Amino acid sequence: MGSEVILKLVVCFLVGALTHGVRGEDPYLFFTWNVTYGTISPLGVPQQAILINGQFPGPNINSTTNNNVVVNVFNHLDEPFLLTWSGIQQRKNSWQDGMPGTNCPIPPGTNFTYHFQVKDQIGSYIYYPSTAMHRAAGGFGGLGVNSRPLIPVPYDEPADDYTVLIGDWYTKSHKELRGFLDSGRPLGRPDGVLINGKAGKVGAKQEPLFTMEPGKTYRYRICNVGLKASLNFRIQGHEMKLVEMEGSHTIQNMYDSLDVHNGQCFTVLVTADQAPKDYYIVASTRFLKEVQTSTAIISYSNGKGEASPELPPAPVGWAWSLNQFRTFRWNLTASAARPNPQGSYHYGAINITRTIRLVNSVSRANGKLRYGFNGVSHTDPATPLKLVEYFNMADKVFKYDVMKDEPEKVTDLSVQPNVVNMTFRNFVEIIFENHEKSIQSYHLDGYSFFAVAIEPGTWSPEKRMNYNLLDAISRHTIQVFPKSWAAILLTFDNAGMWNIRSEIWERTYLGEQLYASILSPEKSLRDEYNIPENTLLCGIVQGLPKTNSYT
Template identity: 65%
Template sequence: MMDTLKFVFFSAFLSVTLTLVNAEDPYIFNEWKVTYGTISPLGVPQQVILINGKFPGPVINCTSNNNILVNVFNNLDEPFLLTWNGVQHRKNSWVDGTPATMCPIQPGTNFTYKFQVKDQIGTYYYFPTTALHRAAGGIGVLQVHSRPLIPVPFDNPADEFAVVVGDWFKKGHKSMKNLLDGGNSIGRPDGLHINGKSAQVGAPAEPSWTFEAGKIYRFRFCNAGMRTSVNFRFQGHDMKLVELEGSHLMQNDYMSMDLHVGQCMSVLVAADQPPKDYYLVVTSRFTKTLLTTVATIRYTGGNGPASPELPPPPPENTAGVAWSINQFRTFRWNLTASAARPNPQGSYHYGQINITRTMKFVNSRNYIDGKLRFALNGVSHKDPPTPLKLSEYFGLAEKEFKYNLIPDEPPPEVEKNCKVAPNVLNATFRNFVEIIFENRENTIQSYHLDGYSFFAVAIEPGRWSPEKRKNYNLEDAVSRHTVPVFPGCWAAVMTTLDNAGMWSLRSEMWERFYLGQQLYFSVLSPEKSLRDEYNLPETSLLCGVVSNLPRPAPYV
C-alpha cells in the first residue's frame, strides 16, 4: 500500500513539474471590432474610427512576457492595419503592422495579431498605418507592467489613467488623404484633444478623473497626434516623471512636460491640494498659434470649480527649443531599478561597445512634378504593391525593389534632389550602430524605430560632426524608441541591431510619413534559424506577387 501511495505521489509530482517546465507565459485575448462612428472632438460632428465603439480604443493591460492576441474585425470600407508603437516584437516583424511588413486586413474580414511583450515594461500605444486613418482614430494605449517578483522603483499608485493626447483636424481623414495624394499639405491642426474630447476653461464639464486626498495617481500619457508637440501640466500639482518609453528614470519633479509626437511617458501626481476641481492643461508647442485644451480633475468631497487662471506654457521659438533640449538632458535612466533590460544582456553598458556603422540622415521637403514629398537623404519612400518583407522572404526582393539607394552620409545638396522609391537599407545582424538625425528645416521632427529601443545620447543645435561625440551621454542615456529633433539641431542614438526582421524607421509626423520620410532596415540573420527569427505565420495574409505562391521552407 505504501509503495502504491509513493508511486501516486511521485507521478503527481512529476506531472506538476513537467507542466511548470513546459508552461507558456500567460495569454491575453482581445476581440476588436473596427467601425466608423461619429463624435465631436472639437464641437463639430465627424466620422471617426472606433474600436469596440470607443475612441480612444480599449486599453491593453498586460505584464512583461505576456502573449497578446488581438483579433481585429475590419468593418470599414477600406483596408486596415494596426501597429504597436514601441512594442519590440522580438523576432517577429510579421505582425509589426506597417505596409511594408504586412498585407492589410480587407473590409469585411478579420486577422489575429499575436505577439509577446518580451522583456518590456512601460507605456506604448497602437494606431492605424493604412491610408490616413491615424487622423480619424483607431488609437489606444498598451501598458506593460512589471512581473510581480520584479520590484518597481515607486509605490503602487491608488489608480492609473491612460491619456491619449494630440492635435485634431476638422477635415475628415479621407479629405486629408486626398489633399496629400494631390500634392498638397494637410495644413495646421484646428485644435487639441484629451482622450477624444476638447474643453475650454470655464465650460461645464464632467470630471475626467477623480482624486482622493492623500493618495498618489499614475498618468500614462501618449502623444498620438499627426504633427504637433504638446506640453502638459496639472493646475496646482507637481509631477514626478517615473517612466519614459519603457524605461524607469531617475525621478525628478516637473511643473510641465513636453511630449513630442509618438512619445509616451508616465508621471505620478500626489493629491495634496485643497479638495476642489483642477485642470489638466495641454497646449501646443512650436506652432504659430497656441492651441489649448483642458480636462477636469475632481477631488472626492471637493467644493469649488477649477480656477480660470492656468499655469503658463513654456517659452516658444529659440528659447522654447533650448527649454525643451534642457528638459531632455534631465532624463536619466535608472540603472539600479529592477526591470527588463534591452537585449542582448549587458548592452546597457553601451558606452563601452565599439560602433560598427554610423548613418547620418537628413530630412528634406521637396516637390516632384509639382507634388509635395518628404525624404531622407534624397529618397522619398513609396510602398510597393507587395510588402517588402514578403518579397524578401519569398526570394523576390531583387525583382521588386533595390536595397541601399541612400548612402550612410547625405549626398551634396540633399535638400534639392529627391527621387521616389522603396527605401530599404541592409543592416548587419547584431552590429552596434550610431544613427544621426540632422534637421536642417525650420520645423521640429520626431523619429521612431520599430522593433528596437535605442539610447538617445545627445541632442544639440547645429550640424553633427564626429568630434561631437565628446558630448554624448555614454553612461545613463534613456533606452527609448522615439527621439525629437528640433529645428536646426541634430540628435544621436545608438542601438544593437539584434532583432531580425524588416523594421520601420520613420517620421512620426504622419503627413511626412505618408509622403515618404521613412525607410526600412532589413536585418537578416545569416543562420536563417528559429533562434533568430520566427517563420511566416500560417495565418499571415498574402497579397501582391506572392498571393498564390507556395510558402518557402520554414526555418528550423
C-alpha cells in the same frame, strides 16, 4: 461551451504551435476588436471617425511583462486597414509589426489576428492605424505593460492607473486630408487639441476625467497620439514625478510640465496633496504660431470647489524643451528588463561599427510635395517588403541601399522603396539631422535605442565627445529641434524588417521613412520566427505556399 470560447481556444492553440519560443506558462490575453466608422463632434463639427468596439479613442490594453497578446481585428471600414503597436519590441517577430512594409493590410469585411508577446519590457505605449491617413480619424489607444510581481518597481504601488492620450486634431475627414497630400499640398495647422478624445474649455461644464482621493498617489500614462504638434502637458496645482519613459525607469525628477513630442509616452506619479476641489489638466501646442489648448478635469473625491480659470502657463521656445531633455536620465539601479543583448546597457563601451546620417529632405517630385531621407522618398510597393524578401523575390520589387549613409546634396527626391541592409548584431550610430525650421520626431520599430545627444547645429564626429555614454534613456522615439541634430546608438540584433519613420504623419505618408532589413545569416529560429500560418498574402506572393525557411 460557446462558439466564441471555442474560437479563442483554437486561436490560442494554433498561435502557440506556430510561434516558436513562447513559453507555455506565459498567460494569454484575448481581444476581439470591431473597427467601424462612427460620427463624433469633439470640436463641435460632426465628422467621421474610426472607432474600435464603438470607442474613441480605442480600448486600452493592460498587460504584464511576458503576456501573449492576441487581438482579432475585424475591418468593417471601406478601405484596407492595419494597426501598428508602437514601441512594443516584438523579438524575432516583425510579422506582427502592422506596417505596410511588413504586412498586407486587412481587406474590408475580413479579419486578421495579431499575436505578439510583450517580452522583457515595461512601460507606456500606444497603438494606431498605419494605413493611409487613418490615424487622423482615430483607431488609436493606450497599451500599458506592467512589471511582473517578482520584479519590483522603484516606487510604491499607485492607487490607480490612468491613461491620458493627448493629440492635435483636424475636423476634416481622413479622406479629405489624404486628398490634400495626394494633390501636393500640406495639411496646414490642426484645428484643435484633444484629451482622451475630447476638447475641454475653461469655464465650460466638464465631467471629471479622473478622480483622486486625498493623500493618495496615482500613475498617469501620458502619450502624444497626434499627427503634427508637440504638446506641453501640465496639471494645475500639482507637480509630476517622472518615473518611466518608453520602457525605461527614469531618475525621478519633479516637473511642473512636460513637453511630449509626437509618438512619445511618459509615465508620471501625481499625489493628491492639494486642497480638495477640481483641477484642470492642460495640453497645449508647442512651436506653432497659434497656440491651441485643451483642458480636462481631475476631481478630488471629497472636493467642493470648481477649478480655477487661471491655467498654469506653458513654456516658451524650444531651448526650454532641449534643456528638459537633458534632465532625462536612466535609472540604472531599478530592477527591470534590460535591452537585448544582455549587457548592452553598458553601451558606452561598445565600438561603433557603422554611422548613418539621416537628413530629412523636402521637395516637389513631379510637382507634388514629398518628404524623405538623404534624397530618397519612400513608397510602399503593392507587396510588403518583408514578404518579398522572405519568398526570395526582393529583386523583383526593390533594391537594397539606394540611400547612402552620408547625405548628398539633392534638389529632387527619388521616389522608391527605401530599404537599408543592416548587418545582424552590429552596433550602429544613427544621426538624425534637421536642417528645417520645424521640429521633427522619429521612431524605430522593433527596438529601443540609447538617445545619447540632441544639440543645435550640424553633427560632426567631434560631437561624440558630448554624448551621454552612461545613463542615456533607452527609448524608441526622439525629437530633433529646428536646425539641430540627435544621435542614437543601438545593436541591430532583432531580425526582421523594421520601420524607421517620422511621427509627424503627413511626412510619413509622403515618404519620410525607411525600412531596416536585418537578416540572420544562420536562418535560425533562435533569431527569427517562421511566417505564421495566418499571415495575409497579397501582390506577387498571393497564393504562394508558406514554407518554413528557418529551422
